[in-house]
Structures are given as structure tokens and as C-alpha cells.
Amino acid sequence: MYEDLLNHIEKYIRLNDAERQLLVSVMRYEKVPKKGFLLKSGKVCSSRFFVLSGCLRQYIIKENEVEQIIQFGLPGWWICDHHSFENNQPSEYCVQATEVSEVAILDAAIQEDLFSKIPSLERYFRLIFQRAYDASLTRIGLEYCMSGEERYHQFAKNFPDFVQRVPQYMLASFLGLTPEFISIIRAKKGK
Amino acid sequence: MYEDLLNHIEKYIRLNDAERQLLVSVMRYEKVPKKGFLLKSGKVCSSRFFVLSGCLRQYIIKENEVEQIIQFGLPGWWICDHHSFENNQPSEYCVQATEVSEVAILDAAIQEDLFSKIPSLERYFRLIFQRAYDASLTRIGLEYCMSGEERYHQFAKNFPDFVQRVPQYMLASFLGLTPEFISIIRAKKGK
DNA sequence: CGGAATCTTGAAAGTGTTCAAATCAAGTGG
């Protein structure tokens, strides 16, 4: 059930059998229906979610009730509001499944105990966050370098299947564009 | 000399005297002149830089020779191209001092050895990167929510002294605007 | 003082948004 998670971890650190077993025993599994929520703004984010299948979206709600998607969570990604998680404070984000999804859940309540029993997990997460941080800096760089249209095309080129998988208005939100504009871009392409 | 670095680390983890001493003994100190480079694109980023004083900027060079600033490094910040650092690959970034600066340097060559001698440093960096990742996601969210003008004002409000400290064209680059447009914004404000 | 770098100003052009209406698609209940 947690094969993918264990494989992911073992790309970064080594685990022995006891550690593997311990880890599996403390993770929770959850199947989330389409449009099901794993986190709602105002609540404390008390878990880290590792996506096993499906797709999550993490978004914030702006003044005008508009949703701004910060990132998508595809299989192999951890999704969490780290600030809320570590400081036990209400989150500004919502995390919702865009399709039926399965997640492995690591609860805040047991994190420290788990880390003390498997210290190399600190390293695992250090490497994961280092990577994610790096990726998001790259993303920031690209955003400013490219026009909205270029952003769309580059994203569509990098994730051709994914572009079909989520509704356009979510893509628009994620890319910082309006659905109308994406519509125009796509019409152009056809020509 | 490394007081600020030690204090910073001890906000996240505890160090004993031996560890403190070891740490201090392996760090390198460097004073960088204004416009001095700590990293040039094409070179491997073989160090992490902890800013003790002054200010660094990390940027990428776009097609048209234009510099896109990804982030500034003020005292208390670590600056590094993590991907280049961990994989020993040439970096796309440049890191340059915008004013006379002092940095504490942790070299890639000794990182693993240091981590094995002070395992809690993994935790320190896990927390640092988690925070930085979080901050950069917040930044991505804000970028898309706000207009360029709003971005400028919010930044000026949050870092009133800093806005005076770096040339406007760098601010413009960091905020994803043109220097001309910042000029217009500032003129408006005066009215 | 002189030269280079930085900042300002204004006009013209581009890029993307807003709004409203029309079309298309999908899910529900009868």
C-alpha cells in the first residue's frame, strides 16, 4: 500500500526493515473523493500528505472569493502547509482533490517521535524541501521571464497529459491567467 | 565572528560546546566588496553562504542579457544554488554583493562530514528549507494575486529601509517590473 | 570636472483582463 512512499524515501536515504515497518505502521491511508477536502482554510494543517494516486490542488482564497492555486500535488509529492503544521496555527490554504485520490498521511502529533526513532528522516525531508525550495525559486524566475502565453505553452509542453486532466479554470488559476485568456491561446494554436 | 550564525542555528536546534567549536572551525569567513561575486553562472556552486552583513543578490541572466533577480540575501539568510551544490553541476545563477558584505561559508566538500559529526544540523537545515520553501510559495501566491503596483507598495511597506538600500533597477528586476514603471509609481505617490 | 551609471518623462504599442452573452458539456432525477 505504501510501496511508492517507501521507494520515494529510499531514493534519498536507506531504511532497514525495522524502520520500514515502523514507518508503515504509523502512516495513515486515506482515499479522497473528487472535490474532497484534506485541509480547509481556518483549520490547522495537522498532517503532511503524500500523494499516492490522483491529484490534489493547494489554493488560497483571495479577497474577491477567487481561488488562487499555489500548486498541484501529483503522485510522489508531499503537500502540506508547513507553517501551520509546525506552529499549530490556522492555515490560509485549502487542499482539495481534483479527482479521486489516495494519500499517505503523516500526522503532526507523531512526527517528532518518528524522527527520533528514524533520525535519517530528518535528512530525507531536508533533501525534499531543499529540492522543492529550489524548484519554486526556479518557478519564480521563469514567471517573470516569460509572458503568460509562454508560461502556458511551456507548461503544456512539460505536462502534456496533465493539461487535459484538470479543468481549464484551474490551469488558469495556477498559471496566473484568466480562463478566457487560455481560451484565446488555445484558439490561436488551432490555426 | 560567527556569533550571528551560531545564534541563528540555536534558534532551531541545541549545540554543545564541542559542536559549536567544530562548526566554527570548519566555516570560512569572507569579506566581499561591492559588486564582488560569490558565484558566477557556469561554475559549480560549491558553497552555501550565510550572510553576516551587507546584502547579496541571486540572479539569472535571460536571453537578452537582462538580469532577473530571484532573491536578495540579507543578514541571517542562507544563499545557495542547492541543485548545483548537491549535484556538483554548473549553476545558472550568479550571486553578487550589492554592497560590502560579510559571509560565513560552508563548503560542499565538508558538508557530509560535518553532518555526520553534528547530526542535528540535518534538522536545522530541514527547518530552514521548510521555511524558505513555505515563504517562496507564499510569494508565488502573492505575485499572482497582486498587480505590479501593489507588489511594489507591499514590498516597500514591508521593507521600507531596504527599498532605499538597493538601486531601483534591482528592485524592479526582483519585483518583475521595469525601472520605468517603478519611476511612475513613485511619482504618483508624491502627489 | 568629466564620464558613466541611474533615474525620469512621455508617447505609442502590447499584453492580458473584464464583462456580458452565447455555446457547449456533464450530471441528476424523473
Next chain:
DNA sequence: CCACTTGATTTGAACACTTTCAAGATTCCG
């Protein structure tokens, strides 16, 4: 399985924001 309702996408016109380019003013530094 159809009719209905709701949600999602498209289209077009008018508008807003930001950039580009070129020129002039200012500041900084040796």
C-alpha cells in the same frame, strides 16, 4: 433515456495595466 439544471468554455468589444523606446535630467565616483 430524455429533459433539465448547473457548471465550464468560448467569443468579442472595451478597457486597464505595463512595457518599450528614445530622450533628457540627475547622481555618483574617480
